[in-house]
Amino acid sequence: MTATSARITALDTYDVRFPTSRELDGSDAMNPDPDYSAAYVVLRTDAADGPEGHGFTFTIGRGNDVQVAAIDALRHHVVGRSVAELCDDPGSLSRDLIGDSQLRWLGPEKGVMHMAIGAVVNAVWDLAAKSAGQPLWRLLAHAEPEWLVSQVDFRYLTDALTPEEALALLRNGRAGLADREVTLLERGYPGYTTSPGWLGYPDDKLTRLAEQAVDDGFTQIKLKVGADLGDDIRRLRTARAAVGDGIRIAIDANQRWGVAEAIQWVTALAEFRPYWIEEPTSPDDILGHAAVRRAVGPVKVATGEHVQNRVVFKQLLQADALDVLQIDAARVGGVNENLAILLLAAKFGVPVCPHAGGVGLCELVQHLSMFDYLALSGTTEDRAIEYVDHLHQHFDVPVVVRGGHYTAPLDPGFSATMREESIAAYHFPDGTFWAADRARQESDT
Amino acid sequence: MTATSARITALDTYDVRFPTSRELDGSDAMNPDPDYSAAYVVLRTDAADGPEGHGFTFTIGRGNDVQVAAIDALRHHVVGRSVAELCDDPGSLSRDLIGDSQLRWLGPEKGVMHMAIGAVVNAVWDLAAKSAGQPLWRLLAHAEPEWLVSQVDFRYLTDALTPEEALALLRNGRAGLADREVTLLERGYPGYTTSPGWLGYPDDKLTRLAEQAVDDGFTQIKLKVGADLGDDIRRLRTARAAVGDGIRIAIDANQRWGVAEAIQWVTALAEFRPYWIEEPTSPDDILGHAAVRRAVGPVKVATGEHVQNRVVFKQLLQADALDVLQIDAARVGGVNENLAILLLAAKFGVPVCPHAGGVGLCELVQHLSMFDYLALSGTTEDRAIEYVDHLHQHFDVPVVVRGGHYTAPLDPGFSATMREESIAAYHFPDGTFWAADRARQESDT
Numbered sequence: 001m002t003a004t005s006a007r008i009t010a011l012d013t014y015d016v017r018f019p020t021s022r023e024l025d026g027s028d029a030m031n032p033d034p035d036y037s038a039a040y041v042v043l044r045t046d047a048a049d050g051p052e053g054h055g056f057t058f059t060i061g062r063g064n065d066v067q068v069a070a071i072d073a074l075r076h077h078v079v080g081r082s083v084a085e086l087c088d089d090p091g092s093l094s095r096d097l098i099g100d101s102q103l104r105w106l107g108p109e110k111g112v113m114h115m116a117i118g119a120v121v122n123a124v125w126d127l128a129a130k131s132a133g134q135p136l137w138r139l140l141a142h143a144e145p146e147w148l149v150s151q152v153d154f155r156y157l158t159d160a161l162t163p164e165e166a167l168a169l170l171r172n173g174r175a176g177l178a179d180r181e182v183t184l185l186e187r188g189y190p191g192y193t194t195s196p197g198w199l200g201y202p203d204d205k206l207t208r209l210a211e212q213a214v215d216d217g218f219t220q221i222k223l224k225v226g227a228d229l230g231d232d233i234r235r236l237r238t239a240r241a242a243v244g245d246g247i248r249i250a251i252d253a254n255q256r257w258g259v260a261e262a263i264q265w266v267t268a269l270a271e272f273r274p275y276w277i278e279e280p281t282s283p284d285d286i287l288g289h290a291a292v293r294r295a296v297g298p299v300k301v302a303t304g305e306h307v308q309n310r311v312v313f314k315q316l317l318q319a320d321a322l323d324v325l326q327i328d329a330a331r332v333g334g335v336n337e338n339l340a341i342l343l344l345a346a347k348f349g350v351p352v353c354p355h356a357g358g359v360g361l362c363e364l365v366q367h368l369s370m371f372d373y374l375a376l377s378g379t380t381e382d383r384a385i386e387y388v389d390h391l392h393q394h395f396d397v398p399v400v401v402r403g404g405h406y407t408a409p410l411d412p413g414f415s416a417t418m419r420e421e422s423i424a425a426y427h428f429p430d431g432t433f434w435a436a437d438r439a440r441q442e443s444d445t
Numbered sequence: 446m447t448a449t450s451a452r453i454t455a456l457d458t459y460d461v462r463f464p465t466s467r468e469l470d471g472s473d474a475m476n477p478d479p480d481y482s483a484a485y486v487v488l489r490t491d492a493a494d495g496p497e498g499h500g501f502t503f504t505i506g507r508g509n510d511v512q513v514a515a516i517d518a519l520r521h522h523v524v525g526r527s528v529a530e531l532c533d534d535p536g537s538l539s540r541d542l543i544g545d546s547q548l549r550w551l552g553p554e555k556g557v558m559h560m561a562i563g564a565v566v567n568a569v570w571d572l573a574a575k576s577a578g579q580p581l582w583r584l585l586a587h588a589e590p591e592w593l594v595s596q597v598d599f600r601y602l603t604d605a606l607t608p609e610e611a612l613a614l615l616r617n618g619r620a621g622l623a624d625r626e627v628t629l630l631e632r633g634y635p636g637y638t639t640s641p642g643w644l645g646y647p648d649d650k651l652t653r654l655a656e657q658a659v660d661d662g663f664t665q666i667k668l669k670v671g672a673d674l675g676d677d678i679r680r681l682r683t684a685r686a687a688v689g690d691g692i693r694i695a696i697d698a699n700q701r702w703g704v705a706e707a708i709q710w711v712t713a714l715a716e717f718r719p720y721w722i723e724e725p726t727s728p729d730d731i732l733g734h735a736a737v738r739r740a741v742g743p744v745k746v747a748t749g750e751h752v753q754n755r756v757v758f759k760q761l762l763q764a765d766a767l768d769v770l771q772i773d774a775a776r777v778g779g780v781n782e783n784l785a786i787l788l789l790a791a792k793f794g795v796p797v798c799p800h801a802g803g804v805g806l807c808e809l810v811q812h813l814s815m816f817d818y819l820a821l822s823g824t825t826e827d828r829a830i831e832y833v834d835h836l837h838q839h840f841d842v843p844v845v846v847r848g849g850h851y852t853a854p855l856d857p858g859f860s861a862t863m864r865e866e867s868i869a870a871y872h873f874p875d876g877t878f879w880a881a882d883r884a885r886q887e888s889d890t
Contacts (some may be wrong), residue, residue: 032546062518062547063558069514070557073507101477102507108700110729110753111556112515113508156727159704159736255553259604282601284555284756286731287763291604308555311729318732 006047006083011075011120013068014040016418017061017428018359018391019437028199028224028254035061036359036391037428039068039116040418043123045083053127054416057115058330058358064428070116073103078120087128091151094121094336098153110308114333121334122364126414136335136414137370141177145170152340153310160314166343173346173376180374188405189370190219190380191387192250194357196239197223203238210242217404220248220275220384226256229268236272248275255279255306259288263295276300276324283307289321300324305331305355310340317348324382328355329364335414342372351381357388362399363415366406394422451492451528456520456565458513459485461863462506462873463804463836464882473644473669473699480506481804481836482873484513484561485863488568490528498572499861502560503775503803509873515561518548523565532573536596539566539781543598555753559778566779567809571859581780581859582815586622590615597785598755605759611788618791618821625819633850634815635664635825636832637695639802641684642668648683655687662849665693665720665829671701674713681717697723700751704733708740721745721769728752734766747771750800754778755785762793769827773800774809780859787817796826802833807844808860811851839867 021033037060043053057067077096086093097117098109106113129136140148149167193216196209206223213221223239225232232251239249251274257265262280277299281288283306293301304326307313316322325345327338345352354369356362362385369385377383385406392398396417400407409415425433466478482505488498502512522541531538542562543554551558574581585593594612638661641654651668658666668684670677677696684694696719702710707725722744726733728751738746749771752758761767770790772783790797799814801807807830814830822828830851837843841862845852854860870878 034547034550060547060550062545063515063551066511066515066518066551066558070508070511073511100507102479102505105479105505106508106511106557106560108728108751112511112551112558113556115551154703156703156730156733159733258601282756283553284754285601285760287760288601288604288756306553309729311727311733315730315732 004084006045006050008043008079008081008083008086009046010044011071011078012042012044013071014042014423015064015068015428016040016423016426017064017434018426019433020390021061028226028252032200037061037064038359038418039064039071039119040423041071041119041123043078043127047083050083051127051130051413053123053130054414054418055119055121055123055126056330056360056416056418057119058361060358066112067116070112071119074116074120083127083131086124087131089150090121090124090128091153091336093124094333095153097121098333109311109333114309115331118330118332118334118337121336122329122414122416125335126416130413133412135367135409135412137367137374137408140367140371141181141374145174148339151336152343153336154340156311157314157340157344160318161344161347165347169343169346170376173378176378177374180378184370184373184408188402188407189366189373190384191401191404191406192220192222192248192353192384193218193387193389194222194252195389196221197252199224199227203235206235206238207242210239214243214247217402218247219404220250222250222252222278222386224254225251225269226253226265229265232265232269236269236274240272250274250276250278250302252278253280255282257281259285259291262292266292266296266299270296270299274299276302278302278326279306284312286312286315286319286321289316290319293321293323302326302353304328307331309333310337310344313341314344317344317350322350325350325352326355327352327365327368329361329368335368338368342368342376346376351383352377353383354385356386357390359391360395360416360418362387362392362406363395363397366399366409367414370408394418394426449529451490451495453488453524453526453528453531454491455489456516456523457487457489458516459487459868460509460513460873461485461868461871462509462879463839463871464878465835466506473671473697477645482506482509483804483863484509484516484564485868486516486564486568488523488572492528495528496572496575496858498568498575499859499863500564500566500568500571500779501775501805501861501863502564503806505803511557512561515557516564519561519565528572528576531569532576534595535566535569535573536598536781538569539778540598542566543778554756554778559754560776563775563777563779563782566781567774567859567861570780571861575858578857580812580854580857582812582819582853585812585816586626586819590619593784596781597788598781599785601756602759602785602789605763606789606792610792614788614791615821618823621823622819625823629815629818629853633847633852634811634818635829636846636849636851637665637667637693637798637829638663638832638834639667639697640832640834641666642697644669644672648680651680651683652687655684659688659692662847663692664849665695667695667697667723667831669699670696670714671698671710674710677710677714681714681719685717693720695719695721695723695747698725700724700727702726704730704736707737711737711741711744715741715744719744721747723747723771724751729757731757731760731764731766734761735764738766738768745769747798749773750776752776755782755789758786758789762789762795767795770795770797771800772797772810772813774806774813780813783813787813787821791821796828797822798828799830801831802835804836805840805861805863807832807837807851808840808842811844811854812859815853839863839871
C-alpha cells in the first residue's frame with residue numbers, strides 16, 4: 001500500500017524510437033515509413049517500495065521530441081501532488097491539465113498537447129491500478145458506477161449523453177459481471193490481426209501471413225488499401241483466396257481519399273466483401289464519413305484512431321457516420337476521456353473495436369475493451385481489438401494472444417511499463433542502439 | 446531582387462512572451478490570465494542584402510516552448526531550399542510540411558504541429574512578398590487566378606469546392622479590382638474593437654472604452670461573456686447604454702458552454718440585441734454550432750479562431766452552422782490554407798470577419814481580408830477585422846487604424862517582422878525584461 005503522505009517527486013520523460021521503417025512493418029497509404037516511437041513518461045514517488053506510474057504517447061518517429069516537450073510542459077501540474085489523492089480521483093488531474101487556461105490555446109483538446117495530457121493521465125491510472133494491486137480492467141470493472149461517472153468530463157457532451165444517462169448505463173452494465181469475468185479469464189477477448197496486410201508486403205507474404213492468421217484462430221484480418229486500385233483489387237482477391245469466405249477482411253485507407261473517391265474505391269472493391277472500410281477520409285470529416293457510410297453499405301464504416309477527442313466522436317455518432325468506433329488508448333486525453341467515448345458508444349449502440357499496434361497500444365487498450373465487456377456493453381459481439389505482433393517484447397507485461405483472443409492480464413497496472421533495457425537501447429538519439437547505428441553509418445561513409 | 450541561386454541558410458526560432466496577464470488585458474471566460482506570446486521564426490538566406498522571412502504562432506503563455514520545439518522540428522524541410530523556388534511556389538513547402546509522413550501522426554493538420562507549419566509557411570509568404578517588393582495583400586490580389594488555385598490543397602475539400610469552382614470564383618472576383626484598390630487605399634478596411642469588453646474590466650472602464658470606440662469611428666464593439674449571467678446582463682446593458690442603438694455589439698463566450706446552455710444564455714441576453722454570439726461552444730462541435738444557430742436567430746453565430754483546419758470550416762459551412770466565418774492568420778497551416786478557407790466562404794456566401802488581437806494577429810490578417818475584398822468576395826459589407834490596441838509597438842510595421850478602419854499597409858511583406866529590441870527584451874526566459882523581472886522577484890523574497 002502507498003503511504004497516504006506519499007507525493008509525486010518527479011515526472012521523467014524519454015524519447016524512445018524503434019527503427020521499424022527498415023522492415024516496412026506498419027506501411028500504409030499515408031505512412032510509408034514509420035519508426036514506431038513512444039514519448040514515454042514515468043511518475044516517481046517518495047513512497048518506499050511504492051509503484052511508479054508509466055504512460056506514453058505513441059508516435060511514428062519524427063516529432064517524438066515535440067511530444068516529449070509537451071509532456072514536460074505538464075510537469076508543474078503533477079510534481080508535488082498527493083499520490084493517494086491522484087489515485088482516488090485521476091479525474092482531478094485530468095481536469096487540471098485540460099483546463100490549464102494557457103496550455104489549452106495549443107489545442108484545445110487536440111493534437112500534441114492533448115496526447116501529452118493523455119500520456120500523463122494514463123500514467124496516473126497505471127499508478128492507481130498498481131497501488132490497488134489490480135490490473136486496470138478489473139479496477140474499472142469493479143468501480144462504483146457513481147465514481148466512474150465522476151471521472152468523466154461531460155462538457156460539450158450533454159446534448160448527446162447526460163451524467164444521469166451514463167450512470168444508468170453503468171448500473172445496467174454490471175448485471176452479469178461475475179459470469180462475464182469468468183468467461184473473460186477462460187477465453188480472453190477477441191482480437192483481429194493487421195499483420196498480413198501492410199502495404200509494403202509482397203503477395204506471397206500476404207498469403208502466408210493471412211493463412212497463418214486463420215491457423216492462429218483469428219476470424220478477422222485487415223488489409224491496408226488506398227495507394228493503387230489495381231494493386232488493391234489483386235491484394236484483396238489474394239487475401240480472400242487465402243482465408244476463404246468465413247473470415248472477415250477489413251480494409252483501411254488511412255485517410256487517403258476525399259469523399260467521392262472513397263465511395264468509388266470501396267465500390268470497386270465490394271465484390272471481395274470487405275467487412276469495414278477504415279478511415280476512408282479525413283478523421284475530422286464527420287459529414288464526409290456520414291456520406292461515405294450512406295453510399296457504401298453493407299460495407300461498414302470505421303474510424304477513430306486519429307479522432308482527436310470525445311466531441312468529434314459525439315458528432316460521428318450523432319451524424320450516423322459510424323458502424324464501428326475505434327478508440328485509441330493514447331490519442332485522446334487518457335482513460336477519463338476514453339470512458340466518455342465508451343459511454344457514448346454504448347448510448348448509441350455502436351460496437352467498439354479499438355485501434356492498436358504501434359508500440360504498446362495493444363498493451364494499453366485491452367484494459368478498456370475488457371472493462372467495456374465486463375461492466376458496460378456486456379458483450380463481445382462484433383467487437384475485436386486490433387492485434388499486431390510487433391515490439392511487445394519491450395514491455396514488462398506484454399500482451400498474450402492465444403487462439404485469436406487477448407488473454408486478460410493479471411499483473412497490477414495498465415501494462416504500460418517498458419523494459420528498462422529497451423529504454424536504454426532505443427532512447428533517441430543517445431541510446432545504445434542509436435549510438436551504434438550512427439557509428440555504423442559513419443564508418444560506412 | 447533575390448539572386449536566383451540564393452538558399453535558405455537558417456531557420457531561427459525565438460520564444461517571445463509579453464506579461465499581459467498583469468493588466469487583465471485579454472481576459473475572457475476561458476482565458477483568465479493570458480500572457481500574449483509568439484513562437485517566432487526567422488528564415489535567413491545567403492542573398493546579399495536580401496530580405497528575411499518572418500512568421501510566428503500566437504500563444505497565450507505556457508506551452509510557447511512546445512510550439513517553438515514544433516517549429517524547430519520542421520527545420521530540415523526548409524534549410525537549403527532555393528529562395529526563388531519557395532517564393533514562386535510557397536505551396537510546395539506547404540505540401541511537404543503537411544505531408545511529412547511521420548509528423549502528420551501528431552495531428553494530422555491540427556494543434557501544435559499544424560500551427561508550427563502555419564508559422565513557417567507564413568514566413569515564406571513574408572519572404573515572397575518582400576522579395577516581390579509588395580505588401581502581401583497586393584501580391585495576392587494581383588496574382589493570376591490559376592496560380593492562386595495552385596496554392597490551395599483541395600484534399601478533403603472537393604465535395605464542397607472543386608478547383609474549377611475556385612478558379613471561377615477568383616476570375617469573377619477580379620472584376621472591378623482597380624476601383625476597389627483605390628477605395629481601399631483611401632478608406633481602409635473596416636475594423637471592430639474588442640478593447641472595451643474584456644471580462645476583467647470594471648463597468649466604468651467598459652463604459653469609457655465603449656464610448657471611446659464610437660468616438661474613434663468603430664461601428665461594432667465586442668464583449669466577452671459566459672462567466673456569470675447576471676454580470677453579462679449588467680455589462681451588456683451598460684455597453685448598450687454607452688454606444689446607443691446604431692452600433693453593433695458582438696458577444697463572445699470563448700467556448701464556455703454546452704449546446705443547451707449556449708441557447709439559454711444567448712436567449713437571456715437577446716433583449717440587448719447582440720449582433721453575433723462568438724464561440725458559443727467547442728470549436729470542434731460542428732453539429733452543436735448548427736443547433737445553436739437554429740435556436741438563437743436573429744442573433745448570428747460566429748466562430749473560427751480555434752477552428753483547426755479547412756476540413757472543419759468546410760463542414761461548418763455545409764451544416765449551415767455559421768453566419769460569420771472568423772479566419773485566424775496563425776491557427777491553420779498558413780496563407781495557403783487560409784486561401785482555401787476564404788474560397789470556401791465565398792462559395793457559400795458567408796462573410797469573413799477575422800479574429801485578431803493577441804500579438805501580431807492584426808498585422809497579419811489584414812492582408813488576407815484586403816485580398817478577399819480586392820479579388821475574391823469584392824465587398825466589405827458585413828465584414829470587419831477584429832482590432833485590439835495591444836502590443837503593436839513591437840512590430841516594424843504596426844497596423845494603423847483610423848476612423849475605425851485598417852489602413853492598407855504599403856511596406857513589402859506580411860507585416861510580421863517583430864522589432865529586434867522587443868525580441869531582445871521579451872525573449873523567454875532570458876530576455877532583458879524577464880531577467881530583470883526575475884531579479885526583482887528574488888529581491889522581494
